[in-house]
Amino acid sequence: MIKGIRLSSPVIIFSLSAIVAGGFYALAAEKYNEYSSKKAQKENQIQNILIAQQNSLNEIKKEIDLLKQKDEETRLSTTKLIISAQKIEDKINDSENETKIKEENSQRKILEIEDKISGLSNETSIVVKEWRPRVARIVCQWQYSNGLMRLIKNGSGFVFGEDASVYGGIWTLTNKHVFLDDNGQPPSTCSIKLPENDKTFQAPFVYGSYKTFSSVDMGLIEIKDSNSQLSATISSEKEIFCQYNADIGEKMAILGYPSIGTINDITATEGIVSGHEGDYYVTSAKIEFGNSGGIAVSTKNNCILGIPTFVKAGQIETLGRVLSTEAMFEAWGISF
Known part of the structure; x- marks a missing residue:
């Protein structure tokens, strides 16, 4: 009790109640603040966990998308491989079919050649088989300056190389009238085709x-775009040209592409040396337009006696002419 002041019981009770209530409120406020702080921390932890989980889900989604992309790329690659394999298989089949067709054509050509030479003497048959791969069909074209065709001429030729050429390189021996027009002008181009070359x-x-030679009807056309087949064809250790004058009665075979024969392979005719006429042999072998520039081969000695020539288009002479190797050598400046 405070001196001089006397408090009644209700006042005391109220005061105590207020003090107790204030203390309780302060305690409750402290507890609430503590709870709110812990709740906020918990919510932050949960939020961080959710963010981490979301990030993890995003990474997983990226990996899934990447796997899907790789799977699609793999599928496309597999599809491309299947298509490529099918194309390769188709090409192999086409190649096999083409090879089969070529083999059949080659076999047919062999049979045709055998049919052609079956009626020839045994000596001539041997000559034809040996010299046929080197006898060429020549087609020459003359064009105007605007590109239009002016003239086409065809004939035969014989391909030989450095083993027999004084000029080096690979050349086609033929008559110069095969690749010169009536005015002595050369063509724009000539194509040269051998029977066993693709x-x-x-x-x-x-x-x-x-090259042309003023003294004789002889010319040379150079082949610059050779291939391995041609190199193998012209390689020879044997003597190509006969280095003697054939006697009357010696047998010969004329090889070439006459206009009345096949254009895809040579035609062979037999005959003998019937006489001599300047630089030429006269022969009983039939020579027709297109044979010009081919070869006349001795069936006895298996060497070239000369070049068939002096034939007009569309006419067959009873006695043909063959430019002798002696005249050829003289034009080349080689001793005979």
Whole structure:
């Protein structure tokens, strides 16, 4: 009790109640603040966990998308491989079919050749088989400056190389009238085709790519786009040209592409040396237009006696002419 003041019981009770209530409120406020703080921390932890889980889900989704992309790429690659394999298989089948067709054509050509030479003597048959791969069909074209065709001429030729050439390189021996027009002008180009070569050789006429000889009807066309087949064909250790004058009665075979024969393979005719006429042999073997520039081969000695020539288009002479190797050598400047 405070001196001089006397408090009644109700006042005391109220005061105590207020003190107790204030203390309880303060305690409750402290507890609430503590709870709110812990709740906020818990919510932050939960939020962080949710964010981490979301990030993890995003990474997983990215990996799934990447796997899907790789799977699609793999599927596309597999599809491409299947398509490529099918194309390769188709090409193999096409190649096999093409090879089969070529083999059948080759076999047919062999049979045709055998049929052709079956009526020839045994000596001539041997000559035809040996010399046929080197006898070429020549087609020459003259064009105007605007590209239009002016003239086409065809004939035969014999392909030989450095083993027999004084000029080096690979050349086609023929008559010069095969690749010169009536005015002595060369063509724009000539194609040269051999019966056993897959390629048709093109010979554009530029300076130095051909040679003519004023003294005889003989010319040379250079082949610059050779291939391995041609190199193998012209390689020979044997003597190509006969280095003697054939006697009357000696047998010969004329090989070439006459206009009345096949254009895809040579035609062979037999005959004998019937006489001599200047630089030429006269022969009983039939020579027709297109044979010009081919070869006349001795069936006895298996060497070239000369070049068939002096034939007009569409006419068959009873006695043909063959430019002798002696005249050829003289034009080349080689001793005979």
